[in-house]
Amino acid sequence: MNTIAVLGSANMDLVVRQARLPLPGETIFGAGFSTVPGGKGLNQAVAAARLGADVTFLGAVGADAYGAELRTLLTTEGIRSTELATADAPTGTAHISVVDSGENSIVVVSGANASVTTLSVEQRAVVADAAFLVMQCELPTRALAEGIAVARAAGVFTVLTPAPVVPLPAGFLASVDLVIPNQIEAAELTGESDPIRAAETLSAGQTWAIVTLGAEGSVVAYDGEALGLAPARPVTAVDTTAAGDTFVGALMAHLAVNFVRGTALTPDDMIEAVRFATVASSVSVTRTGATSSMPTRAEVDAILAQSLRHG
Template sequence: MNRVIVVGSVNQDVTVKVERHPLPGETLTGNGLSYRLGGKGANQAAAAAHAGVETVFVGAVGADSTGDSLRDELAMHDVNMEHLATIDTASGSAFITVAANGENTIVLDPGANGQVASGALDAITDLDSSDVVVLQGELPLEVNIRSIKIAAKVNARVVWNPAPAISLSDIDLTAVTVLVVNETEAGIALDVKVPEGIEAALEAAEHLRALGPTAVLITLGEKGGVWADGTSNGHFPATKPSRVVDTTGAGDATVGVLSAALAKGYSFPDAVAEGLKAGSAAVENEGAAASYSVITPLA
């Protein structure tokens, strides 16, 4: 069916702008307070939908006004919410500060995301090998592990972006099609510190492939990203944005569009290129999913 099916988190992003990030124990005055759709799962679903692929979201919101707002905002991005549950608890929230240079810090309260059932993907009874299942790290680990197994039963492709990062050394990744991490997350996944630089990142990508996934993408921010797929590897420089306003959600734009490209039949390197292009464009506007109007449908 060539869908992107995101099993993931949905949060309300509470964002405030500051000149610089506060030091420990320091209070700063900010401005521009905003409340927007967020959560890595919701962001990636929105990005995939903007890329022109049917996108289904599997997750949960709380039985509160925030949950109602999050449903409304997901609908604005044309994401299918048939499998978005409502749980009798608070919706997830993320508290974000964005500095003048566009860099952000985030504190997360998972709320309803922490209560998503491990077998949530079972609700997609027509899951098949043409679908791409997208996972992150903001749901309980057992949800991701079970989702990988469910996808493997029908040979659906799996894109896993384990962020917040965890060690992956003891996790079976053989059914993961694409593992996506940034430089810092790559080091945590491998239980080592990854030195800066393209060559070190390429080496880390090969080490991550040795853990089992078919292919790996390590995103490098303004330096683009490196990839490895077992037959080849490479580096794609970043497309230089016209301005940097807010980096929140740039990585999610990359994952969402990469997944959409795979669903449309793109080769892995070409899907990586499309994903990185979307991530670079997303930093030109405020917000996470709110910035994805720059993403255009893939051919």
């Protein structure tokens, strides 16, 4: 099976459920509190592994209780983490407010993640041996650029979720094989409010782009041309935390199982992977939490099989 190397953040999510966001200077009561393993990198790694992929995680955690808990989770999920560094800084945290509508707001404190400014010899070897390198923007850009350089030299397919949107070096996005922003991120990166135009702009130069639109589905584009709008699966959302990360992890799991390294992805390959990822993401928003909400491959396959039976 093709290996996915995830170079990304690992956080402990501190989640408060509440009726609404407080006004500036206002104190309100919350309805509940929980700690859930998270971070965009760890989320995507867990989603991919739970959906059947062979995953190695690269990043850093602190020498603290949260770091130990995240390492245990990775082991439990079958994700290799032998090259996960231990930093002097505390493990990263994300402070998440989830309101009754299911929407959320998040403040991230990078902690150990900010220490990942370069890759070790061993981490570079992991990247070079993988079929896919999956990244986000919660690690320093310098480390991401190094990962891309190693991957490109080895013929590894590179994937970036440009979240949060941060200043990127010239040519950075063009050096990535697949970019997966949400609609807001795509608009910020391109200046295009129309997600189709944004996807076309991001995909220029033989790059794949998938712009996710939440309940509206996603736009798929390649080499400056939109291939179409992939519809969402209608569900009642209770918590959208990590829905995008579930989408990315599921997409990569599908490609890892079906993609032959060294061959070009076709539009049909990508659209089929997007369909699989859409179902996985739709399941995640019906549950609370980040990693705790992610489905298994059996769950997604059952939903896809049922949809085929019903046309």
